[in-house]
Amino acid sequence: MFRQKAGMLLIGALLAQWQAPPASADDGQDKELHIVRLDSAPRIDGVLDEAMWEQATLVSDFHQVEPIEFAAPGERTEVRVFFTRDAVYVGARMYQDPARITANILKQGSEAKIWDDDWFGFDIDPWNARRSGYFFIANPNGVRWDGAFKNISAFDENWTGIWQVETHGDDQGWTAEFELPFSSISFNPDTDTWGFNFERRVARTNEYIAWSTRGQVVNPSTNGAAIGFADMRQGLGLGIVPSVVARAADASGTRTNEFEPSLDVFYRFTSELTGALTVNTDFSATDVDSRRVNLTRFSLFFPEKRDFFLRDADIFEFGQLEDNGKPFFSRRIGLNRFGRPIDIDYGGKVSGHFGAFDVGSLYIRQGDDPETGVGERDLLVARASRHLFEESSVGVILTSGDPQSEQVNTLTGADFSLRNSRLAGGRTIRFDGWVQHSESGDLPEGDAWGLTIGTTKPTGWYGSAVYKHIEEGFAPAMGFVNRAGIEDLSTDAGHRWRFGRDRALSLIEVGGEFYRADTLADGQLGSSVTGLHLSADNQHGDKAWLGIYDTREQLIDDFTIYESNDGSRRVVIPAGLYAFTEGEARLTANAARRISGSLTLRGGEYYGGTHGSGEVEVAWKPNPHLNTVVTLLQDQIRLPGGDFTVRLLSAGVTVAFDSHWSWTNVAQYDNVSEVLGVNSRLHWTPRAGRNAYLVVNHGRQDLVRDLDATDWMVVLKYNHDLRF
Numbered sequence: 044m045f046r047q048k049a050g051m052l053l054i055g056a057l058l059a060q061w062q063a064p065p066a067s068a069d070d071g072q073d074k075e076l077h078i079v080r081l082d083s084a085p086r087i088d089g090v091l092d093e094a095m096w097e098q099a100t101l102v103s104d105f106h107q108v109e110p111i112e113f114a115a116p117g118e119r120t121e122v123r124v125f126f127t128r129d130a131v132y133v134g135a136r137m138y139q140d141p142a143r144i145t146a147n148i149l150k151q152g153s154e155a156k157i158w159d160d161d162w163f164g165f166d167i168d169p170w171n172a173r174r175s176g177y178f179f180i181a182n183p184n185g186v187r188w189d190g191a192f193k194n195i196s197a198f199d200e201n202w203t204g205i206w207q208v209e210t211h212g213d214d215q216g217w218t219a220e221f222e223l224p225f226s227s228i229s230f231n232p233d234t235d236t237w238g239f240n241f242e243r244r245v246a247r248t249n250e251y252i253a254w255s256t257r258g259q260v261v262n263p264s265t266n267g268a269a270i271g272f273a274d275m276r277q278g279l280g281l282g283i284v285p286s287v288v289a290r291a292a293d294a295s296g297t298r299t300n301e302f303e304p305s306l307d308v309f310y311r312f313t314s315e316l317t318g319a320l321t322v323n324t325d326f327s328a329t330d331v332d333s334r335r336v337n338l339t340r341f342s343l344f345f346p347e348k349r350d351f352f353l354r355d356a357d358i359f360e361f362g363q364l365e366d367n368g369k370p371f372f373s374r375r376i377g378l379n380r381f382g383r384p385i386d387i388d389y390g391g392k393v394s395g396h397f398g399a400f401d402v403g404s405l406y407i408r409q410g411d412d413p414e415t416g417v418g419e420r421d422l423l424v425a426r427a428s429r430h431l432f433e434e435s436s437v438g439v440i441l442t443s444g445d446p447q448s449e450q451v452n453t454l455t456g457a458d459f460s461l462r463n464s465r466l467a468g469g470r471t472i473r474f475d476g477w478v479q480h481s482e483s484g485d486l487p488e489g490d491a492w493g494l495t496i497g498t499t500k501p502t503g504w505y506g507s508a509v510y511k512h513i514e515e516g517f518a519p520a521m522g523f524v525n526r527a528g529i530e531d532l533s534t535d536a537g538h539r540w541r542f543g544r545d546r547a548l549s550l551i552e553v554g555g556e557f558y559r560a561d562t563l564a565d566g567q568l569g570s571s572v573t574g575l576h577l578s579a580d581n582q583h584g585d586k587a588w589l590g591i592y593d594t595r596e597q598l599i600d601d602f603t604i605y606e607s608n609d610g611s612r613r614v615v616i617p618a619g620l621y622a623f624t625e626g627e628a629r630l631t632a633n634a635a636r637r638i639s640g641s642l643t644l645r646g647g648e649y650y651g652g653t654h655g656s657g658e659v660e661v662a663w664k665p666n667p668h669l670n671t672v673v674t675l676l677q678d679q680i681r682l683p684g685g686d687f688t689v690r691l692l693s694a695g696v697t698v699a700f701d702s703h704w705s706w707t708n709v710a711q712y713d714n715v716s717e718v719l720g721v722n723s724r725l726h727w728t729p730r731a732g733r734n735a736y737l738v739v740n741h742g743r744q745d746l747v748r749d750l751d752a753t754d755w756m757v758v759l760k761y762n763h764d765l766r767f
Contacts, residue, residue, distance in 0.1 A: 074255045074267035076100050076239065079125045080274075084132065089185065089211035089220050091123070091134045099123035099134065102241060102254060109251040110541055110549040110582070112259045112469075112501070116252045118216075120163075122241050124269070128276045131223045135163045137243060139216035145246035145635045146183040149667035149699035150707070151728050157182040159634035161246050163219050164188075168238025168263045169230030170315070170396060173433055175357060176238060176263045177204065177228060183217045184667055185210040185702045187731065191357055195262045195434060195464060202353055204228065205732040205764055225275045226282075226766045229315050229395050235273055238266030246635035249549070249584040258469020259501035264434055265464075279767045280311025284732075286762035288325045294754040307351065316395035316402075321351050324387040325760070326377070331722045331740075334711040336689050338678065340602055341525040347373045351390070358394050358403035359426050361440050362458040362477030368491050368513055370440055370456050370479055371424050372523040379412050380447045386410035388419070399430045401438075409446055420446055424521065434462040440479075445520035450484040452520035470500040481519045489516030489527070505554075506536035514563060529569055531560035537576075550580040562599075568620075570596045584633030589626075596621045596650070604650075604680070605687045608717045608745070614685040616650050623648030638663050652682035670697040690714045703729055717745035718753070732764030 078100050085093045102122040107114040119138040126132065139161070148157045157180065164180030174195055180188040191202035205227040210219045230237070242253040242261050255267035284307040291300050305323040312318055326349045337343050344366045347353060352373040361370050377387050388410050394403035407422040421444055428438025437459040445452040456479035464471040478492040491514060497507030515528035537554020554576055560569040576590040598618045605614040625647035632639040639662045646655035656679070662672040671694075678689040691713040698706045705726050712719045725737040738758040743750040 076102055076269050078269045078271045081125050081127055084127050087207050087209050087220050087222050089209035089218055091218050096123050096134050099125040105252050105254055108253045108256050108259055111543050117248055117250055118245055120243050129224060133165050133221040135219045137163055137216045143247050144183055147664040147667055148182055148186050149184045149702055150697050150705040151186055151702060152726060157186050157188050163243045166240040168266055169228060171234055171236050171238050173264045179206060181208040181210060181219050183210055192263050195264045207731060225277050231315060235271060237269045237272055238263055239269035240266045281767040282309035283765045284762055289759045292756040319392040322389045334691060334713060336691055336713050336715050338604060358401050363475050367525050368511055369523040370454050370519050371442055371521055375521045376407050376422060376446050379415050385412045400427055402427045417449055420444055422446055436460050442521045452483040454481045454519040472498045481517050483518050487516035489514040491517045502539055502541045504538050509533040528563050529560045530563060533558045547581055548579050549582050552578045568597050586631040588629040591626045593624050614687055621650050650682055655679045668699050719743045719750055735761045
């Protein structure tokens with residue numbers, strides 16, 4: 044059965060060689076620039092006063108992307124670009140009234156969201172394949188933000204590269220000066236043409252500006268071309284990142300003190316293929332997860348945040364899957380079934396591009412876990428995909444090993460993605476398919492497969508349909524499956540209207556969505572949701588949303604929706620068929636304001652009772668040095684089996700002394716676990732690739748109506764990225 048399904052999917056991909064006609068000239072055009080090579084590099088200080096900038100290629104033909112594509116931008120932008128043997132240099136002048144510049148973020152780091160500030164950035168596709176690449180962005184304070192495109196419709200903002208930028212403000216606006224070493228990225232040395240683009244946001248007017256776009260989007264498929272690259276040097280292609288960690292911890296009265304070195308080594312076998320080795324890997328400085336209370340029957344999905352697993356993570360993406368059915372979910376590695384860390388002794392990874400192929404393989408030697416008794420485990424993932432046409436691909440995946448038990452677990456899978464974003468009017472169509480098979484020791488085998496078809500356009504009609512078939516025995520030990528034994532269908536459709544500056548609103552959207560999941564065992568309804576929504580954005584970037592949802596849920600077994608921390612009280616929803624309707628309203632203020640936030644209200648019928656929830660978030664940024672945010676979520680549920688209220692409080696304070704020093708503090712509490720968690724992190728980053736951290740974690744739990752200390756940890760860590 045598995046081979047038949049795989050064959051049908053792959054044959055369908057290979058036979059689907061239809062290519063729609065290209066977009067008309069009215070929908071945009073491919074742009075080109077001829078990049079020059081110079082012998083001298085500038086001093087990166089944000090001031091574009093050196094002679095080489097006058098010799099660089101000038102780009103000034105920018106246009107508006109939002110609110111009205113191809114309209115004249117409200118602010119002028121000039122960019123100059125050149126390269127030397129070792130790096131690409133981009134210098135940008137953003138003309139603007141200095142009093143109207145928005146620059147609220149001063150803190151470096153992956154959690155420093157600069158999207159709501161003014162910013163300028165550039166995108167590159169060093170393979171000129173129009174399907175992947177990198178982006179590099181800075182705000183007027185010189186705060187860096189980067190990421191890698193997984194494909195033309197999704198990017199990984201957790202990817203981090205080694206590059207430099209400095210900015211400078213004057214009476215004409217602000218300038219940014221970028222240096223991107225060739226040693227920091229993969230590229231094709233046999234082509235003189237890279238995909239290239241430039242983009243800018245003006246926060247006060249909520250205007251998005253770019254150089255080359257189509258259909259009001261900027262992604263690798265819409266890039267212009269930079270012609271003239273030749274004779275670039277990547278050096279030895281060797282990166283060495285030594286780290287030292289000093290740690291003191293106390294968990295449930297057990298005190299430990301550790302001093303450990305760790306090492307990451309990266310070697311570029313070719314300009315497009317990179318190997319990585321990690322020894323005694325430490326993740327103690329990784330960002331903490333946002334606290335969530337699960338009121339559903341299915342486990343929650345938390346994104347990966349560890350740097351080692353984020354490098355070239357796009358290569359391991361499969362079937363456009365984001366949650367249920369995902370064959371490889373790297374957070375399974377290095378964590379036991381209770382979510383607590385397990386040592387990673389060593390690991391290796393090879394990833395990159397090989398002609399028309401994207402390839403990746405990952406091996407991890409995971410240490411033993413005294414808490415669960417699981418011994419050392421060998422874990423392997425291998426992925427390969429081949430480019431088809433301009434934006435499509437077909438691929439395979441293999442995983443082997445179980446990080447949380449001593450079962451032998453394997454998964455094999457194949458997928459295809461057919462995509463065309465070059466249709467008239469900026470419309471994109473896509474057709475994706477995938478099939479997987481898992482085996483786990485003496486347990487039953489299981490298959491899963493799915494299809495997606497969709498079309499979208501920034502203005503006008505959009506719609507999609509996603510079908511998944513996941514058998515009960517499908518259990519990829521290194522994947523993510525939170526609901527098996529079902530087939531489900533998700534659909535959505537709607538219409539968008541966009542308006543110019545002469546209107547109060549910039550966007551109105553009306554749409555509907557439908558979801559239904561049936562059990563495979565008997566074909567009976569598992570759950571269904573039908574929804575309608577209306578949303579609107581104003582010209583200042585504020586948003587409003589109204590929705591109504593009709594839900595039907597079939598509970599085969601009793602469902603414990605609530606249990607007190609001490610186990611003395613439980614609320615159970617009896618098995619049966621339930622139907623209920625809820626409404627939702629949400630208001631969101633533009634985060635570029637000094638005071639911003641959001642308010643969400645939802646309520647109605649709920650499993651034979653009622654449900655009312657509210658979430659309020661307030662952010663205050665009086666100046667770039669101080670950023671505070673407080674979030675309060677409350678769910679009040681009244682059921683025949685009992686009433687209960689869930690509250691979750693989160694408070695964060697970030698102090699940025701300058702763009703190199705920051706102090707971040709996060710406290711989170713919920714009244715279900717009754718655990719207060721505090722994370723405090725002092726971070727020093729003198730330049731990209733060099734980081735020092737002082738991290739303090741402290742936990743307290745309400746055991747007998749008092750918050751007693753349960754654990755604490757203090758970590759001092761330093762790493763230094765050396766490139767040769």
